[in-house]
Amino acid sequence: MMTSNFKCIWFFTLLLGFLSCEEVQDIIPEEEMLPELTAGSADFSNYVAVGASFTAGFTDNGLFIAAQENSFPNTLSKQFAKIGGGEFKQPLMNDNTGGILAGGNVVRGYRFIFNPNIPGPQAVDQFLASLSAPVPPITTEATTNIGSDFNNFGIPGAKSFHLVTPGYAVFNPFYTRIASSPGATVLGDAMAQNPTFFTLSEVGGDDVLGYAIAGGDGVDQTGNLNPASYGITDITDPSVFAQTFNAMVSTLTAGGAKGVVTNVPDITDLPHFTTVPHNPLDPNDEDTGPALAAQIPTLNALYGNLNGVYAFLESQGAIDDANVRSVVFATDVPNPVVIVDEDLNNISALITQTLLGSPLFPQFLDQFGLPAIAAPQVAGFLGLIYGQSRPATAEDLLVLTSSTVIGGVNAPFMAFLESQNLSEALAAQFAVEGITLPLEDKWVITPQEQMNIKTATDSYNATIAGVADSNENVALVDLNATLKEAATTGINFDGFNLTAxxxxxxxxxxDGIHLTGRGYAFMANKFLEAIDEKFGSNFMASGNVAKASSFPTNYSPTLQ
Known part of the structure; x- marks a missing residue:
């Protein structure tokens, strides 16, 4: 028996002699060659996450159990647990519908699902669209308080100043259900957990996101230092943000806790704002093209008269942007939608006056079967509709939800035209969204509105970078650069190419805004990378990171 064992040992030794170092490494499992995990100077025993929707794990336009379990803070906590991290408790929803009730009324509806039977941008449809079984009820009731003893204080929809505003629970159902009292603050409840480590993520994102989602229809409140006067779609003043952010970090680190903050991504890189093209009106599209092509002669008759008005007004020195406003529909290439641009001078009165003074206007009316007596009314509503209209350009961003209205008839406006004695058919013809009726401001982010967003975002990020650079207890994750990479070249994550x-x-x-489970996992790894660099841990080097294959990119429609 001893001779047999000796021969085995001799043979193995001889075999190793013929193998290179690389081949030896192939024999030994990789995880056994990695260094042991160390915490560095950080104490992960009580980790608390503070932030908005990204922190909560919000995705597909909803908050639900499966997504919360894949939130980046929960993923981080699993790595922290390997090195002294304690239990990480989340305020889980009651179901996977994505919705929430307040007093029995739905205040946030079903999550979106992927429906492969609906083409293009409309593949983002409501949860109920692809279920053959009865729609599961939404069971999470905001007014049922489940206590405040949690580690994840990610509150979907929260602007920076909301996190420190007493009584915010009255306005946000996601905080209502976990607030320690009606007058509590999110930051105060988080601090009550006595964190030894924290993440403060995407604070500032919602300070510009509401404005962007509303197509810039809100107000840029720069210069207004009273956030109590802001609307939900307004941009937060940078000074208000700076004061709030500095105060939050000072509070979180006051007891010696260390943590990680993130900057604010350029949200206009998100697919919610980049998916719908500025020129979706294609006469060669096999589905919608024939109907559009048939209307092009009539459309060019309408806009031809308006283009003549613009040219005349420019010749008189009344305007200098006739070429910007002019619309011509092509028969061979995709056409841009017509939009309202609130940054253009409103020339409604000039359009009306010019049309009424034109000897050709009666002929225009006759093309649409209208009597000459209707001239004042028609000139009036043409001035009303087209006073600030122009064709969209590649510099304009159409919000994702605009895809549900482009080419459809605006029923309220059609009813208004009918009340002005236009026939039903003619009223419908003049009320087609993005074609005869310019898309409202809420559907489009114009270049000026994009600049408002960028200016505020850059200012927020300068504040965040300054705080991180000046505080030895704070690390920074550059979410802005990460999203930019996903939107341009894509990101390699364990062999998967993640794009936006x-x-x-x-x-x-x-929803085109919030990350997938796999996206949040990659985000968690960026946190671990920043923690290693700042606090001397070695999560990345030791292989204690999130693995892409463990996280989904889509959730099943059958989750209940």
Missing amino acids: DLVTGGAVGL
């Missing part, structure tokens, strides 16, 4: 493309990209969920 809607539905198929893998990084951003179906």
Whole structure:
């Protein structure tokens, strides 16, 4: 028996002699060659996450159990647990519908799902669209308080100043259900957990996001230092943000806790704002093209008269942007939608006056079967409709939800035209969204509105960078650069290429704004990378990181 064992040992030794170092490494499992995990100077025993929707794990336009379990803070906590981290408790929803009730009324509806039977941007449809079984009830009731003893204080929809505003629970159902009292603050409840380590993530994102989602229809409140006067779609003044952010970090680190903050991504890189093209009106499209092509002669008759008005007004020195406003529909290439641009001078009265003074206007009326007596009314509503209209350009961003209205008839406006004695058919013809009726400001982010967003975002990020640079207890994650990479070249995550493309990209969920489970996992790894660099831990080097294959990019419609 001893001779046999000796021969085995001799043979193994001889074999190793013929193997290179690389081949030896192939024999030994990789995880056994990695260094032991160390915490560095950080104490992960009581980790608390503070932030908004990204922190909560919000995705696909909803908050639900499966997504919360894949939130980046929960993923981080699993790595922290390997090195002294304690229990990480989250305020889980009651179901996977994505919705929430307040007093029995739905205040946030079903999550979005991927429906492969609905083409293009409309593949983002409501949860109920692809269920053949009865729609599961929404069971999470905001007014049922489940206590405040949690580690995840991610509150969807929270602007920076909301996190320190007493009584915010009255306005946000996601905080209502976990607030320690009606007058509590999110930061105060988080601090009551006595954190030894924290993340303060995407604070500032919602300070510009509401404005962007509303197509810039809100107010840029720069210069207004009273956030109590802001609307939900307004941009937060940078000084208000700076004061709030500095105060939050000072509070979180006051007891010696260390943590990580993130900057604010350029949200206009998100697919919610990049998926719908500025020129979706294609006469060669096999589905919608024939109907559009048939209307082009009539459309060019309408806009031809308006283009003549613009040219005349420019010749008189009344305007200098006739070429910007002029619309011509082409028969061979995709056409841009017509939009309202509130940054253009409103020339409604000038349009009306010019039309009424034109000897050709009666002929225009006759083309549409209208009597000459209707001239004042028709000139009036043409001035009303087109006073600030122009064709969209590649510099304009159409919000994702605009895809549900472009080419449809605006029923309220059609009813108004009918009340002005236009026939039903003619009223419908003049009320087609983005074609005869310019898209409202809420559907489009114009270049000026994009500049408002960028200016505020850059200012917020300068504040965040300054705080991180000046505080030895705070690390910084550059979410802005990460999203930019996903939106341009894509990101390699364990062999998966994550991009910001809607539905198929893998990084951003179906609402075009919030991340997928896999996207949040990559985000968690960026936190671990920043923690290693700042506090001397070695999560990355030791292989204690999130693995892409463990996280989904889509959630099943059958989750209940």
